[in-house]
Amino acid sequence: MNTIMYGIPNCDTIKKAQKWLNENNISFTFHDYRKDGLDNQLLKKFYQLASWDQLLNKRSTSYRVLTEQQKESLNAETISPYFIESPTLIKRPLVLHNNVAIVGFNAKNYQQFFAV
Secondary structure (H helix, E strand, O other): OOEEEEEOOOOHHHHHHHHHHHHOOOOOEEEEHHHHOOOHHHHHHHHHHOOHHHHEOOOOHHHHOOOHHHHHOOOOOOHHHHHHHOHHHEOOOEEEEOOEEEEOOOHHHHHHHHHO
16 A cells, blocks of 8 residues: 655644554655655646645635735636645645545544545
8 A cells, every 4th residue: 555645744734644644554655845845747646636626725824825816816727836836725634545635634534535
């Protein structure tokens, strides 16, 4: 099984998800957007597993600093440069497990997701 968690290490939701994975003996690799980066190739992989609007974190500080015009113009074609420039616009964590993605953290959803 190949499990990769994408995010930033100081995020509370990331910490909760990591704790859950560790408590459930699920080994994973952590990809830190700030250290390990995010490029178009990785973003394309994400889009194969989740839609751009599923990935968009509207509760993030990065989203709140966008102008109303920028927010209104977001779509599948315009969002990628924003994600690349500011990966914190992507909901956290994004976990890929056996080429399937789960976005965000909820213990009940993780239980079902990893039971497969």
